[in-house]
Amino acid sequence: MRLFSILLSQLAVILSNAEPKVKLGKTILYGTHSPGWDGVERFAGIPYAEPPLGRGRFMPTSLMATLSVLQFNATQFGPGCLQQDATGEISEDCLTINVFRPSNICAKDRLPVMFYIHGGDFIAGASSLYDGSALVARSIERGTPTIYANVNYRLGPFGFPQGREAISKGSLNIGLKDQLLGLQWVKQNILAFGGDPSKVTVFGESAGAHSVDIHILGPSLKNLARGAIIQSSYRDPQFDSLHWEPAWQTFVPSIPQCSGQTNTTHTFSCLQNVSNTNLLLEAWAAASAQYGNLCFNPVIDGPEGLMVDLLSQVTPKSPLPVMIGSTKDEGTLFVPQDTNSSEVIRDYIIVLSTPSPRGQAALEAAADLVLEFYPNDPSKGSPFGTGNETFGVGIQYKRYAAVLGDFAFEWHRRSFSRYMSSEAHVPTFAYKFQDPDASPPAGIGALFPPGSLGVCHASDVAYMMPSSALGRTLNSTSAETLSKQMMDYWISFAVSLDPNDGLGSGRPVG
Numbered sequence: 001m002r003l004f005s006i007l008l009s010q011l012a013v014i015l016s017n018a019e020p021k022v023k024l025g026k027t028i029l030y031g032t033h034s035p036g037w038d039g040v041e042r043f044a045g046i047p048y049a050e051p052p053l054g055r056g057r058f059m060p061t062s063l064m065a066t067l068s069v070l071q072f073n074a075t076q077f078g079p080g081c082l083q084q085d086a087t088g089e090i091s092e093d094c095l096t097i098n099v100f101r102p103s104n105i106c107a108k109d110r111l112p113v114m115f116y117i118h119g120g121d122f123i124a125g126a127s128s129l130y131d132g133s134a135l136v137a138r139s140i141e142r143g144t145p146t147i148y149a150n151v152n153y154r155l156g157p158f159g160f161p162q163g164r165e166a167i168s169k170g171s172l173n174i175g176l177k178d179q180l181l182g183l184q185w186v187k188q189n190i191l192a193f194g195g196d197p198s199k200v201t202v203f204g205e206s207a208g209a210h211s212v213d214i215h216i217l218g219p220s221l222k223n224l225a226r227g228a229i230i231q232s233s234y235r236d237p238q239f240d241s242l243h244w245e246p247a248w249q250t251f252v253p254s255i256p257q258c259s260g261q262t263n264t265t266h267t268f269s270c271l272q273n274v275s276n277t278n279l280l281l282e283a284w285a286a287a288s289a290q291y292g293n294l295c296f297n298p299v300i301d302g303p304e305g306l307m308v309d310l311l312s313q314v315t316p317k318s319p320l321p322v323m324i325g326s327t328k329d330e331g332t333l334f335v336p337q338d339t340n341s342s343e344v345i346r347d348y349i350i351v352l353s354t355p356s357p358r359g360q361a362a363l364e365a366a367a368d369l370v371l372e373f374y375p376n377d378p379s380k381g382s383p384f385g386t387g388n389e390t391f392g393v394g395i396q397y398k399r400y401a402a403v404l405g406d407f408a409f410e411w412h413r414r415s416f417s418r419y420m421s422s423e424a425h426v427p428t429f430a431y432k433f434q435d436p437d438a439s440p441p442a443g444i445g446a447l448f449p450p451g452s453l454g455v456c457h458a459s460d461v462a463y464m465m466p467s468s469a470l471g472r473t474l475n476s477t478s479a480e481t482l483s484k485q486m487m488d489y490w491i492s493f494a495v496s497l498d499p500n501d502g503l504g505s506g507r508p509v510g
Contacts, residue, residue: 020103024192025066031099032075037133037467039103039140043193044128045078048151048185049095049178057272058161060174061095063181065188080126081155082277084285088126092158092277097182100132100148102140105194109145112199113190114494115225116150117179119206119232119458122297123156123288134467138487142504144495147195151182156284156296162241163248165265172241172301179211183224201494203229205461210234213416214298218306221318227497229490230324230416231464232457234408237352238310240300247287247295254283312415319424321497323489325431326413329383329454331405333440337393337452345400346371352407374403383454391452409457429499431489433460437479441470464490481505 020031020041031043049061078096079089105111114135118125132148139146153159159175166172187197202225204212209230215221216228248267253259256279258270274280287295300307308314339345349367374380378388381398382405390398413430421428438459439445445453453459461470463483474480488504495501500509 022192024189027067027069027072029072029074033103034100034131034133034136034467037137040100040133040136041103042098042100042133043074044098045076045096046072046074046099047078047095048097049181051093051095052154052158053092055272057092058158058166058169058171058174058268060170060177061181063184063188065185077126077128078152080128081152082158082281083120083124083155084281084288085124086126088128090126094152094154095178095181096127097149097151097185098127098132099190099193100136101193101195102136102145102147105145107191107194109194110191110196110199111145111147111194112201112495113147113149113186113195113197114490115183115186115200115202116148117153117202117204117208117211118150119204119208120155121293122160122175122207123293125155125207127152129469130465131467131469132465135465135487135491137467138484138504139491139495142488142491144491144501144503146491146494147190147193149182149186149190151179153178153182157248157251157280157287160296160298161248161268162244162295162299164242164245165267166248167241167301168265169268171268173298173306176211176214176298176306180215180220180224183221187224198226199494200225201227201229203231203490205231205464206234206458210236210298213311213412214307216316216318216320216322217311217314218308219317220306221320225320227321227493228323229493230322231460232326232330232409233324233412233416234330235311235352235412236294236297236408237354238300238307240302244291244295244299247291250290251283251287254286255279316420316424319420319426321427321493322417322420323429323431323493323499324413324417324420325433325460326409327438327455327457327460328385328432328434329401329405330409330457331382331401331403332453333444333457334408335397335401335404337391337397337448339394339396339400342371342376342396342399345374345396345403348400348404349407370403374399383452383456386451386454389451391449393449393452397452427497429493433463435463435479435482437476438463460486463487 022029034040034042047064052061079091081094127150135148154175161171210233212228212230213233252267253262261267261270346367376399378398382401417428417430434455438455440453441458463486484505485507489499492501493499
């Protein structure tokens with residue numbers, strides 16, 4: 001009997017150390033044990049859509065539900081999508097998904113799924129930066145095992161081509177469509193990993209959260225997810241694609257071989273034949289230098305599209321139970337620290353509120369009125385709670401940061417949560433992240449005077465996802481405690497559509 005017990009124990013050790021694998025159709029995916037996280041398996045770099053190469057560049061792609069090979073090495077993350085100033089490998093063949101799961105589970109377990117969309121202003125970021133191992137490990141520890149998945153999606157002009165030709169070819173907002181393909185892949189395949197396709201929570205931060213907003217407003221999400229978590233979403237000026245036609249016509253002639261196609265309906269066919277992607281990245285930089293980063297962001301794409309109108313004018317077609325929040329000092333990361341003129345702030349208010357149905361004169365008068373509610377008093381500016389400290393920066397910096405934080409982030413959080421609760425009548429939970437121990441995202445804090453960013457945009461990611469590349473900045477015991485509480489809120493919502501299930505850490509009930 002003793003020998004039998006020893007053999008069983010040895011078998012358990014062998015099984016726990018065995019190479020993780022999953023059968024997907026006719027393909028066996030070979031994953032790995034997530035480094036540093038006992039009990040967590042990772043399957044990375046799995047193609048979820050047809051590669052958008054050659055004639056597929058700037059075009060919608062299609063779902064790749066299964067693979068054509070018998071074996072697939074899923075031990076390494078795929079490259080990020082093409083972007084400026086990338087810190088890791090990038091490629092046009094980038095549409096891959098990663099799945100993290102508890103070890104030794106199977107299809108019958110049907111675990112809840114957390115599907116993450118990364119941020120980066122739709123011009124940067126990669127799924128490899130958002131390792132979900134800590135979330136999965138925490139879900140096991142608290143007795144509610146959960147699966148985590150995330151995707152790459154096309155960025156900049158590759159994901160958001162603009163202008164008349166993009167409209168005529170149905171190529172608007174294809175980066176958002178990539179995200180939906182990722183969710184469709186989960187719906188079809190997550191059962192093989194032990195997940196439940198009917199229990200998917202989609203969540204994201206910054207541009208990822210803004211993506212979730214847009215999907216909730218459209219009709220596609222209701223069949224792909226049952227809940228949503230929105231972290232630091234924002235409102236940018238919203239235009240249709242024709243507004244950015246000049247930006248596209250700056251992008252095209254920056255490619256020497258396509259300069260003759262400017263202002264024609266043949267720019268796509270020429271650009272699709274460019275083999276040197278560095279030229280395309282240089283052209284992207286030239287257009288952004290003239291028109292700003294927003295020129296290759298989501299746009300209003302009409303009644304049959306994903307972003308059918310101004311967000312303030314749309315009734316959500318996929319209302320889901322939602323958890324939504326922001327950080328205390330959302331605006332500080334986006335305001336020039338040498339701001340000394342109130343006219344800059346006034347212009348920002350006008351631009352953000354454009355177009356206005358009441359006309360330009362009414363808009364300018366409203367901007368003047370708004371500024372009266374934001375006196376140039378450092379003690380009332382952002383970062384909030386820092387008194388008269390000015391950090392040696394511009395005299396209008398804290399005022400501008402307060403305005404931008406309220407207009408772009410806080411207004412959106414409050415109005416969206418109010419609508420979802422009182423009009424859509426879905427369970428709605430809101431939070432405000434304001435830990436004084438929070439640090440700016442890795443690599444950013446050193447670029448600014450100490451303390452001048454406060455509890456800034458994206459400082460909460462390290463707490464919610466401490467195994468991510470942005471999660472190495474927890475710098476106190478209290479921050480580590482808060483991190484566990486935040487993960488418990490997020491996991492609880494994914495499991496029960498309520499962040500207050502009482503499991504795991506002791507935490508306030510909201």
